[in-house]
Every structure is written in structure tokens, then in C-alpha cells.
Amino acid sequence: MSERSDLQGRRIVLGLTGGIACYKSAELVRLLTKAGATVQVVMTEAAEAFITPVTMQALSGRAVVTSQWDAREPNNMAHINLGREADAVMVAPASADFIAKLAQGRADELLSLLCLARPRERCPLLVAPAMNREMWSHPATQRNVATLAQDGTLILGPGCGDQACGEVGDGRMLEPTELLDELIAFFQPKVLAGRRLLITAGPTFEPIDPVRGITNHSSGKMGFALARAAVEAGADVTLVAGPVHLSTPRGVKRQNVMTAAQMYDAVVPCAADHDVFIATAAVADWRPASLSEHKIKKEGKKVAPTFELTENPDILAAVAALPKPPYCVGFAAESENLLAHARAKLLRKRIPLIIGNLGPATFGRDDNALLVVDAQSDHALPADGRPTDKLTLARALMQELANRLQAVQA
Ligand code: CTP
Numbered sequence: 520m521s522e523r524s525d526l527q528g529r530r531i532v533l534g535l536t537g538g539i540a541c542y543k544s545a546e547l548v549r550l551l552t553k554a555g556a557t558v559q560v561v562m563t564e565a566a567e568a569f570i571t572p573v574t575m576q577a578l579s580g581r582a583v584v585t586s587q588w589d590a591r592e593p594n595n596m597a598h599i600n601l602g603r604e605a606d607a608v609m610v611a612p613a614s615a616d617f618i619a620k621l622a623q624g625r626a627d628e629l630l631s632l633l634c635l636a637r638p639r640e641r642c643p644l645l646v647a648p649a650m651n652r653e654m655w656s657h658p659a660t661q662r663n664v665a666t667l668a669q670d671g672t673l674i675l676g677p678g679c680g681d682q683a684c685g686e687v688g689d690g691r692m693l694e695p696t697e698l699l700d701e702l703i704a705f706f707q708p709k710v711l712a713g714r715r716l717l718i719t720a721g722p723t724f725e726p727i728d729p730v731r732g733i734t735n736h737s738s739g740k741m742g743f744a745l746a747r748a749a750v751e752a753g754a755d756v757t758l759v760a761g762p763v764h765l766s767t768p769r770g771v772k773r774q775n776v777m778t779a780a781q782m783y784d785a786v787v788p789c790a791a792d793h794d795v796f797i798a799t800a801a802v803a804d805w806r807p808a809s810l811s812e813h814k815i816k817k818e819g820k821k822v823a824p825t826f827e828l829t830e831n832p833d834i835l836a837a838v839a840a841l842p843k844p845p846y847c848v849g850f851a852a853e854s855e856n857l858l859a860h861a862r863a864k865l866l867r868k869r870i871p872l873i874i875g876n877l878g879p880a881t882f883g884r885d886d887n888a889l890l891v892v893d894a895q896s897d898h899a900l901p902a903d904g905r906p907t908d909k910l911t912l913a914r915a916l917m918q919e920l921a922n923r924l925q926a927v928q929a
Contacts, residue, residue: 533559585629609702656689707914719799723781740884741909741912754917780806791845847871850874858875
């Protein structure tokens with residue numbers, strides 16, 4: 520979920536049709552308005568059986584429109600005005616019946632009428648289906664959904680899980696936070712469309728015995744923000760994550776690993792199938808040379824145990840040394856002399872780009888300040904050097920990356 524104003528200035532028509540999931544749309548309105556959007560709610564008669572316009576008006580701060588005969592509109596053309604004034608129409612929940620209507624281009628009440636009448640080239644339609652699993656899997660619904668997709672409608676979900684009817688399966692409306700993130704992603708420029716990105720994130724954990732190990736303070740937040748920003752930018756994204764407590768951004772393929780050796784095995788064999796490799800993981804440089812099968816006990820020992828360490832493989836350097844490497848981006852977490860250390864790593868690992876940051880100042884935090892360093896130049900991100908939230912930085916890095924990929928290919 521976003522705390523930023525990612526939808527600032529966006530005008531959204533939110534359509535509700537008949538379904539239990541209408542209760543989730545109340546929360547959705549709250550999230551959309553909190554993210555800066557102006558939300559105009561339109562409800563079908565069936566939706567009013569599940570939630571009242573009073574609730575939706577109070578949450579959106581605008582009178583709900585329910586009828587094409589609404590005399591408050593000076594020209595009495597609510598269906599035309601609503602579409603012209605909106606940046607997007609989102610129908611959530613979209614019932615099986617409403618989807619069937621959209622597929623046929625029927626328009627016998629306000630919401631379907633405005634979906635048909637909206638200027639399609641500048642007012643996209645996003646639909647979040649919500650229905651029983653049998654209704655969802657029925658060939659008629661699947662046919663209708665395929666027709667909508669062909670017509671340029673974006674289908675959001677549905678999710679899978681417990682249903683109001685007591686059954687379990689596909690057909691649940693996506694959660695409000697997921698719909699919010701989908702809408703935010705929809706508005707991001709698709710600067711990495713068609714690109715494949717591989718990203719490492721988080722710390723590694725090198726076991727000493729079955730209960731102890733060597734790790735570090737990396738939270739994985741920067742890598743996860745980059746993965747989300749890359750999906751938003753239209754890329755196909757695989758995230759190899761060390762042990763972190765973060766949920767997977769929508770659309771990201773995630774593989775969990777524990778040790779540096781596991782991360783190496785997950786990354787190096789498939790790295791060449793990608794256009795870009797971004798190594799944000801704080802990989803442990805060393806691991807205990809041997810792993811004790813049982814817990815090392817204090818009992819009866821007068822001196823503290825000592826451990827022999829052995830070096831872990833350098834994942835980034837190994838990927839950069841492949842015969843046809845992806846475009847490699849490293850991260851340098853330093854505690855001083857950021858530029859000098861970052862440039863030294865760039866040369867040592869033979870990579871075209873490295874992002875420097877001060878580790879102690881950023882580990883675990885939601886914001887960061889970066890130094891973008893290549894062989895010839897460096898610049899601060901953001902330009903004023905003031906810490907900014909990691910998703911904003913990640914989006915800026917995606918644009919930077921898109922420009923650099925274009926330059927490499929030109
Ligand atoms: N890295 C890696 N595999 C390792 C160590 C580091 O892929 N075994 C990657 C990190 O993900 C990061 C970059 O290399 O993108 C720099 O990591 P860092 O630990 O700062 O660099 P080191 O080479 O370990 O240098 P030092 O510890 O001396 O600062």
C-alpha cells in the first residue's frame with residue numbers, strides 16, 4: 520500500500536455493481552482519495568442492495584450517481600459528462616451479469632451506458648470481477664471476459680480464496696490495497712515494456728549451527744521497491760530474496776533463498792535470459808567454513824568457540840563475467856567515501872552502473888538517498904540529495920535504466 524500521493528490529480532469514476540464485495544469498495548474509495556484521487560461513485564440498482572449511496576457519498580465526498588435520468592445534470596447527460604471528466608473508469612465489484620452486459624455493449628442503465636460512451640482512447644476501463652467460482656469458471660463468463668480484454672479493458676484479478684457463499688476458489692474481488700496498487704501501476708509510464716529483469720534483495724543468512732547464523736541489517740525494502748517499480752514500468756520481473764518479512768509486489772515472480780550459495784545458484788544459471796540484473800542484496804562475504812550439525816553448547820566450555828570463515832562467491836561479478844551478460848547494476852552500501860568506493864566496485868566487478876548509498880543511514884528505513892555512478896559520471900538521486908521514499912527512487916531508477924538500455928542499443 521502506498522502512503523504517497525500517487526494518484527494526485529487523477530479523476531476516477533468508480534462503478535459498483537451487485538455483489539457482496541461492495542463492502543470492500545468502501546475501503547477502496549478511502550484508499551483512492553487518500554492517494555490523492557477524486558472519486559466519483561456510480562452505483563447500479565443491484566449495488567444499492569449491498570451498500571448504500573450514503574456510505575459511498577460520505578467516503579468519496581461527492582454525491583453518488585445512480586440513474587441516467589439524474590436531473591441534477593444541467594444537460595441531463597450524466598453518461599456523457601462522467602466519461603469526459605474521468606481519467607479512468609474502474610468497475611469494482613464487477614458482477615458476472617455486468618461483465619456480460621459490457622461484452623455485448625448493452626447500455627440499459629447509467630454505469631454500462633457510461634462505460635460504452637466514454638472516450639476510449641483517453642479514458643481506460645478497468646474491471647475487477649467478483650463472483651462465485653462456478654460463475655467465474657463458466658464458459659460464458661470466460662468468453663465475456665476474453666471479449667472485454669480484446670476490446671482493451673484491463674481485467675484486475677479475480678483473486679482466489681474463501682467466498683461469501685462458503686465455497687473456496689477463483690472469483691473473489693481483489694483486496695482494496697491490491698486494486699489501489701493496480702491503478703497506480705496502470706498510470707506509470709511503461710518504459711521497460713518487454714524487458715526481463717532479475718533482482719536480488721535482502722540479506723543472506725549463513726548458518727553456524729541449526730539455531731545460529733551470520734546475517735546483516737538489510738531489510739530488502741530497496742530491492743522490493745525496485746521489483747515493484749519494474750513491474751509498474753511493464754517489465755517481467757524475477758526477485759530472488761534472502762530472509763525478509765516483506766510481501767511480494769503484485770506481478771513479481773519471487774524465489775526465496777537463505778544463503779549466498781543458494782542465491783548464487785538461483786541467479787547465475789538464469790541471468791543470461793534477462794535484459795537487466797540488479798544486485799541489491801547485501802550478500803554475506805564470508806560463511807562459516809563448516810556447519811555444526813547440532814547446536815554448539817556453552818555448557819562445560821571455558822573459552823568461547825572460534826570460527827573459521829570461507830569466502831562466498833561474488834554473484835554480481837559472476838553474472839557480469841558471463842559471455843553474454845545482462846546489463847548489470849550493483850549497489851554499494853558504504854559507511855564513508857561513497858563515490859570512491861562505488862567507483863572502485865564498478866571497476867572491480869566490471870559492471871556499467873553502480874548505485875551508492877550509505878548503509879547505516881538506510882538499512883531498514885523507508886527512505887534513502889542514492890549516488891548513481893558509471894565509468895564517466897555520477898549524480899545524486901534525488902538531485903538535491905535529500906532522502907526520499909524508496910519507491911519514488913525506484914521509479915526514477917527505472918527511467919534511468921530505460922534511457923541507458925536505449926543508449927546501449929542505439
Ligand atoms: N554482491 C554479490 N555477491 C557477493 C557480494 C556482493 O552479488 N558475494 C553484490 C551486492 O549485491 C552489491 C555489490 O555486489 O550489488 C556490492 O556489494 P558490497 O558488499 O558492497 O561489495 P563487496 O564486493 O562485498 O565489497 P566490500 O564488502 O569490501 O565493501
